[in-house]
Amino acid sequence: MTKPTKTTGAGVRALETQLRDIEESTRTLQKVLTTPFPIAQTPKEVIWTLNKARLYHYIPVVPPAERHPVPLLLVFALMNRSSILDLRPGNSFVEYMVNQGYDVYLLDWGVPGLEDKNLKFDDYVLEYLPRAIRKLKAFSGAECFSLLGWCIGALITTMYAALRPGDGLANLILLTAPLDFSNSQCRGFIRWVSDEHFDVDKLVAVYGNMPGELLDYGAKALKPVENYITNYLRLWENVRDPRVVESWHAMNTWVTDLIPIAGGAYRQLIVDLYRHNRLMEGTMRLRGEPVDVGHIRASVLTLIATEDHIVPPEQTEGIMAKIGGGDKQLLKIPGGHIGMMAGSAAVKRTWPQIDAWLAPRSDSHTEE
């Protein structure tokens, strides 16, 4: 029998270390994929509720005398949770804005049930949002306010700004807003939802609401290799870097928390906007009222993500020429639909630009 040499011993030890590393990595992977990350941690209070909707007020950390007097209301999309705006401590837009001295509010639409299947943009724009704004004004004591809408939230806030220009809206910030569907050949969902291929009425009749799983499939299928393969490969490659793992875990928690869209609103999105481009054509009506974006009087900042595959830049750019009022600005930020605001670079790239634009406009409205 031969004695084990020094080299063989070192080899075995190295193999053992590697096996331990693989075991540890697999455990981390399992934890990340099967448990939720504690997202949306910035302290807040509920100040208003209606049906599933909630209006949150974030507890200010800056003394009142140093705070911006114009409150900021955040409105996220109808699909997915609004917690993306407050993803994790140190990487939260809400936390950042609270630290910059803004009085921040967030309108969370909640999860629609079957009883909400007939809710339309008419209800969100002219019922829920104005009521939440009324409560915000009563709570803060401010007469004017700023609105920040993201994705479908930007569509809702745009229509609100057009229909209620005299309601105290001072500043409107639109992030990756799907507003202009004139280019039917551009990337994104527009080809999939054309009336030749997609029977939206049948879908809504069967499900009532548009299921979150189908929305999720649609969003991921637009970039299948990135979402189904590369995403997990990147995690595996960086599984021993706690910062990357934490970031991935938080994002995965948000991405996998799927919620449906009310059937009525979904149908309107497909038929009135994607197919007939009613907002840009000037033929959009909510509860009989024509929605004319030329009536917008607030200062407007529009942010476009250059790599956005869900709302391609051309679905936003056209709105700038149609908006009334002179104080408007368009910013193009490198990044994707979500990464632009929630990616690790957002804190250095996107948020400071929003703050730089909003800060002077959040002080001036007290001095009439």
Place this chain on the structure above:
Amino acid sequence: MSQPPDRDDPTNLLDPFGLWKQSQEAMLDSWSKSMTDAVNSGPYAETTGRMLDTYLTVSAPLRKIMEQTMTQVLGQLSLPSRGEVVSIAERMTNIEMRLDDLDARLDVILREVERAASAVVALGALHVAPTSAGTQNGAPVKNRATQRRRASTTSAPATARTARGATARSRAKAE
């Protein structure tokens, strides 16, 4: 002594892992581009649309039968059907709207009461100790904009704010 292979150097032929990773990246990139082009094409939209349509056509009658059966079973057990629960939820939302209208009116009343109370206090102060212009409660008046800014952040009287805070806390607790 030999140097360890430089994994970042793409030309390093002695590092099989580096080469493998490089080729994997290149393959994924090209695969990603071709797949993205494919899903953005007309034939893909047509195929997925047809598949979804077939699924909905097949599943709709099954869902209907299931729903009817469940309604009958729940009726036999004296339990409310999904339709009845939905109807109650709709009525609850209408009640909430009415409550919100009342809340709005209450806010208006509170604001008017605050204004009236401030006016009474101001009048009382004038009668008790009339002050010269440019002073308020004996203290010099500072920048009006600063005053308004402060008022906008602390506009409601302490009692109203406390009451609102308590309501918000009780709602949060109830949730």
